[in-house]
Amino acid sequence: MFSKVLKTYTGRANGFYRNLSQKLPEFTKNVFDVSRGNYNYINDGHIDYFRRVLGTNRVITNPEDAEKYNVDWFSQVRVCPQGGNTGVNGGSIPVFDEVIISTELMNEIISLDEDSGVLVCQAGCILETIDNKAATKDLIVPLDLGAKGSCQIGGNVSTNAGGLRLLRFGNLHGNILGLEVVKADGEILDCLGTLKKDNTGYHLKHLFIGSEGTLGFVTKVSIQCPSRPKYINVAFLGLQNFNKALKTLKLLRYRLGEILSAIEMIDYCSMDFIKNVVGQQSPIGDYPFYLLIETSGSNALHNEEKLNSFLEESLQKALVLNGTVANEPNKVQDIWSIRENIPNGFQKVASKMLYYDVSVPLAHYYTIVDDVADYAKDISERVFGFGHIGDGNLHLHIQLKNDLTKEVKSNFDSFILEKIVRYKGSISAEHGVGFTKAKLMDKIKPPSTLKVMKDLKKLMDPNGILNPYKIFI
Amino acid sequence: MFSKVLKTYTGRANGFYRNLSQKLPEFTKNVFDVSRGNYNYINDGHIDYFRRVLGTNRVITNPEDAEKYNVDWFSQVRVCPQGGNTGVNGGSIPVFDEVIISTELMNEIISLDEDSGVLVCQAGCILETIDNKAATKDLIVPLDLGAKGSCQIGGNVSTNAGGLRLLRFGNLHGNILGLEVVKADGEILDCLGTLKKDNTGYHLKHLFIGSEGTLGFVTKVSIQCPSRPKYINVAFLGLQNFNKALKTLKLLRYRLGEILSAIEMIDYCSMDFIKNVVGQQSPIGDYPFYLLIETSGSNALHNEEKLNSFLEESLQKALVLNGTVANEPNKVQDIWSIRENIPNGFQKVASKMLYYDVSVPLAHYYTIVDDVADYAKDISERVFGFGHIGDGNLHLHIQLKNDLTKEVKSNFDSFILEKIVRYKGSISAEHGVGFTKAKLMDKIKPPSTLKVMKDLKKLMDPNGILNPYKIFI
Numbered sequence: 001m002f003s004k005v006l007k008t009y010t011g012r013a014n015g016f017y018r019n020l021s022q023k024l025p026e027f028t029k030n031v032f033d034v035s036r037g038n039y040n041y042i043n044d045g046h047i048d049y050f051r052r053v054l055g056t057n058r059v060i061t062n063p064e065d066a067e068k069y070n071v072d073w074f075s076q077v078r079v080c081p082q083g084g085n086t087g088v089n090g091g092s093i094p095v096f097d098e099v100i101i102s103t104e105l106m107n108e109i110i111s112l113d114e115d116s117g118v119l120v121c122q123a124g125c126i127l128e129t130i131d132n133k134a135a136t137k138d139l140i141v142p143l144d145l146g147a148k149g150s151c152q153i154g155g156n157v158s159t160n161a162g163g164l165r166l167l168r169f170g171n172l173h174g175n176i177l178g179l180e181v182v183k184a185d186g187e188i189l190d191c192l193g194t195l196k197k198d199n200t201g202y203h204l205k206h207l208f209i210g211s212e213g214t215l216g217f218v219t220k221v222s223i224q225c226p227s228r229p230k231y232i233n234v235a236f237l238g239l240q241n242f243n244k245a246l247k248t249l250k251l252l253r254y255r256l257g258e259i260l261s262a263i264e265m266i267d268y269c270s271m272d273f274i275k276n277v278v279g280q281q282s283p284i285g286d287y288p289f290y291l292l293i294e295t296s297g298s299n300a301l302h303n304e305e306k307l308n309s310f311l312e313e314s315l316q317k318a319l320v321l322n323g324t325v326a327n328e329p330n331k332v333q334d335i336w337s338i339r340e341n342i343p344n345g346f347q348k349v350a351s352k353m354l355y356y357d358v359s360v361p362l363a364h365y366y367t368i369v370d371d372v373a374d375y376a377k378d379i380s381e382r383v384f385g386f387g388h389i390g391d392g393n394l395h396l397h398i399q400l401k402n403d404l405t406k407e408v409k410s411n412f413d414s415f416i417l418e419k420i421v422r423y424k425g426s427i428s429a430e431h432g433v434g435f436t437k438a439k440l441m442d443k444i445k446p447p448s449t450l451k452v453m454k455d456l457k458k459l460m461d462p463n464g465i466l467n468p469y470k471i472f473i
Numbered sequence: 474m475f476s477k478v479l480k481t482y483t484g485r486a487n488g489f490y491r492n493l494s495q496k497l498p499e500f501t502k503n504v505f506d507v508s509r510g511n512y513n514y515i516n517d518g519h520i521d522y523f524r525r526v527l528g529t530n531r532v533i534t535n536p537e538d539a540e541k542y543n544v545d546w547f548s549q550v551r552v553c554p555q556g557g558n559t560g561v562n563g564g565s566i567p568v569f570d571e572v573i574i575s576t577e578l579m580n581e582i583i584s585l586d587e588d589s590g591v592l593v594c595q596a597g598c599i600l601e602t603i604d605n606k607a608a609t610k611d612l613i614v615p616l617d618l619g620a621k622g623s624c625q626i627g628g629n630v631s632t633n634a635g636g637l638r639l640l641r642f643g644n645l646h647g648n649i650l651g652l653e654v655v656k657a658d659g660e661i662l663d664c665l666g667t668l669k670k671d672n673t674g675y676h677l678k679h680l681f682i683g684s685e686g687t688l689g690f691v692t693k694v695s696i697q698c699p700s701r702p703k704y705i706n707v708a709f710l711g712l713q714n715f716n717k718a719l720k721t722l723k724l725l726r727y728r729l730g731e732i733l734s735a736i737e738m739i740d741y742c743s744m745d746f747i748k749n750v751v752g753q754q755s756p757i758g759d760y761p762f763y764l765l766i767e768t769s770g771s772n773a774l775h776n777e778e779k780l781n782s783f784l785e786e787s788l789q790k791a792l793v794l795n796g797t798v799a800n801e802p803n804k805v806q807d808i809w810s811i812r813e814n815i816p817n818g819f820q821k822v823a824s825k826m827l828y829y830d831v832s833v834p835l836a837h838y839y840t841i842v843d844d845v846a847d848y849a850k851d852i853s854e855r856v857f858g859f860g861h862i863g864d865g866n867l868h869l870h871i872q873l874k875n876d877l878t879k880e881v882k883s884n885f886d887s888f889i890l891e892k893i894v895r896y897k898g899s900i901s902a903e904h905g906v907g908f909t910k911a912k913l914m915d916k917i918k919p920p921s922t923l924k925v926m927k928d929l930k931k932l933m934d935p936n937g938i939l940n941p942y943k944i945f946i
Contacts, residue, residue, distance in 0.1 A: 115835045162670050174647020187921050195832040196864045197635050197902035202926045206679030210672055227726045253700045257771035258731040298730035302775040359668040362588045391669045429670035448660050453675045459932050
């Protein structure tokens with residue numbers, strides 16, 4: 001029925017740091033203090049079975065061929081149980097010798113209903129592909145990420161991906177109508193509903209949204225696509241300080257309300273970094289803070305009037321010092337590319353970079369960047385703060401003077417954890433727990449909550465065979 | 474800590490039909506074929522314990538005082554485990570001699586953060602009360618029901634209530650940020666997060682949204698409140714047939730997009746019924762179908778321009794035959810009162826009324842009303858179809874010539890179930906399963922799905938003490 005690929009792991013995994021003179025990253029199991037579970041080792045009998053069930057060309061055992069599934073985007077950990085392998089907390093890659101089941105051939109769009117806006121597809125469909133399909137019917141997939149060209153919807157669902165337009169369309173728990181899931185015992189769980197309202201019994205699909213493949217393997221997805229906004233405007237604004245950014249947020253919600261589709265914050269360091277590393281300048285000169293605003297709606301004139309009225313008021317109230325607006329697709333894309341180039345640029349100094357994806361209540365949204373900059377002043381080049389401020393989601397990156405070591409990472413983890421707990425934030429806003437944050441779970445969750453999570457894991461996967469070493473250690 | 478009320482059940486329950494010459498409805502246990510579980514009977518020792526823990530005035534055992542908790546809004550079944558008791562499938566009332574824990578004194582609004590729009594409150598807060606609180610900060614609670622003046626947010630969450638503006642704000646799975654829940658073993662589960670993005674482990678709160686109090690007792694709720702739309706417009710339109718209504722829906726989404734906040738359908742029979750029974754006339758004369766459209770947004774002029782442009786086009790394309798619009802609050806309320814008076818009017822003929830709350834894909838949304846009218850032609854006065862067509866949610870009511878009997882109900886249940894299964898709809902769109910639909914669960918869910926649901930129930934409530942006889946029988 002499904003076009004599945006199954007690969008066996010090569011037996012090597014990498015660590016969060018790497019020796020740049022080596023071509024391959026270090027083994028995960030060597031870098032992190034983790035013990036292999038009491039699982040069977042893969043033998044020729046298993047391989048033969050997989051080949052019989054899936055076909056010879058669907059099983060990869062050659063180490064070179066398996067390489068791209070074993071190293072994730074950040075080259076941080078090194079194995080792949082599923083999806084587009086665009087995760088950044090090691091949730092999609094194995095730790096020891098786990099078998100990788102890739103969804104990449106499960107890429108069929110099953111249906112798109114124009115009247116209801118419901119799109120049903122296999123888990124391996126690339127996000128951009130299904131959004132392009134939705135666009136043919138004036139619909140939009142209500143999720144948009146930097147990785148949209150390679151991430152897969154099954155992985156998005158399993159990570160509860162957030163992204164750029166959560167502000168407008170809400171989260172996946174609200175937009176996913178149904179899932180087909182393969183349980184640990186191989187049984188297919190058909191929750192692939194296509195109705196917006198269905199209150200018949202427990203809403204099982206939510207178990208699998210954000211549980212990172214540890215409770216079940218998502219194979220099909222049904223998603224509600226709203227009308228595609230016809231007209232997009234963006235504004236790129238320069239501000240004097242973070243306090244003005246907060247006040248601007250309030251004015252934005254008040255004046256732009258229903259047409260607001262994204263509010264991104266970029267700090268001076270982030271902008272300066274891409275100027276120097278990527279060669280992209282701010283279109284309005286240098287300011288301590290920038291906001292990138294996107295509006296989208298069904299009437300071009302109305303959108304512009306609202307945006308202009310907001311801009312006039314924000315300049316008049318001295319909330320905003322300078323700004324530029326765009327509505328032509330090329331210019332809109334130019335402005336968005338500033339934001340997108342930040343994580344791309346960081347790739348160039350990956351071995352010296354530490355990153356955190358946190359949620360912080362707005363009052364402390366930038367305080368924590370200052371805290372970290374102060375804490376890190378002797379060993380860091382720069383500390384960067386940027387992200388989806390409209391949803392309280394901050395991406396916090398630290399560029400070190402030297403290559404990252406285990407000890408330095410551990411110290412920063414502890415420092416940031418302590419601040420996040422104090423500010424009542426979250427240590428993972430949208431990237432999930434994966435492997436790298438699993439050890440923090442017992443520091444951030446009350447025992448009663450952790451117990452229910454572990455009970456659920458035991459119920460759904462009694463032998464612990466689904467994505468082991470992830471979420472819990 | 475919490476102001477709880479605990480009452481013992483009087484020992485009487487009613488059925489879905491009743492003898493109008495009697496003051497009290499019939500016992501549930503006598504009407505339905507259901508056996509009492511192997512639970513302890515309440516004795517004086519229990520009552521003393523409750524009094525000691527909660528205080529003497531928090532325990533009600535006098536039958537007269539307990540009456541209002543034992544009969545629900547439709548006088549259909551007869552006991553109350555929690556909430557505002559506005560449910561219509563018997564989910565909120567006991568079947569045998571269950572103890573009722575009412576949330577009505579847990580009515581404290583704990584916090585409202587203006588910047589983030591997060592409202593945190595106890596479960597017994599009345600929906601309208603928290604919405605009024607949100608309004609003081611230009612925010613809106615993203616849920617609106619006919620019962621908003623008496624339903625409680627804890628009950629709304631437990632039923633996954635849908636209501637009038639789901640079209641605009643999405644469902645509770647998307648809008649509830651956190652819950653505090655008391656487990657069956659008395660342990661408090663603190664998932665009362667206030668962050669829009671928090672991907673740290675399993676998203677436990679979703680277990681309790683829509684599980685009707687059978688997995689845990691919701692005691693506190695944290696909800697994301699968006700900006701309150703400043704300007705509301707409504708249009709009341711007359712149409713020639715259902716096919717034109719479908720085409721109008723498409724044009725509505727295309728032209729009104731982001732400002733659409735509700736689309737309700739009313740058929741001729743429903744309108745005619747409230748003319749005769751409630752004395753309220755259609756403001757535009759008689760038509761086979763009516764649509765009530767609500768738009769809401771941040772700029773009055775823009776809203777009106779969009780709505781007028783839609784109306785011109787819909788008249789020009791002969792989709793709509795006639796219509797009236799309103800923007801003054803009183804007139805807006807007058808038009809909404811047409812829709813709200815339909816279920817209110819039905820109360821007057823409750824003993825002869827059968828009702829279904831179903832989801833149906835749009836292509837068959839009204840086909841099922843015709844199917845039922847045809848099936849029921851000899852024994853019914855009228856068949857009514859109305860509801861949240863923008864979300865595919867139909868309220869289907871049948872007024873019989875005679876008082877409802879068990880046999881007639883059973884026949885209709887089977888007929889509608891068969892149609893709903895064929896049209897790939899849902900037998901409960903927003904009202905839940907409760908007691909009255911529990912027997913249908915094994916007819917609509919695959920065994921694998923039912924098994925996971927029952928496994929979850931056993932995990933969270935091993936002794937089956939939370940809202941027994943509900944969802945599963």
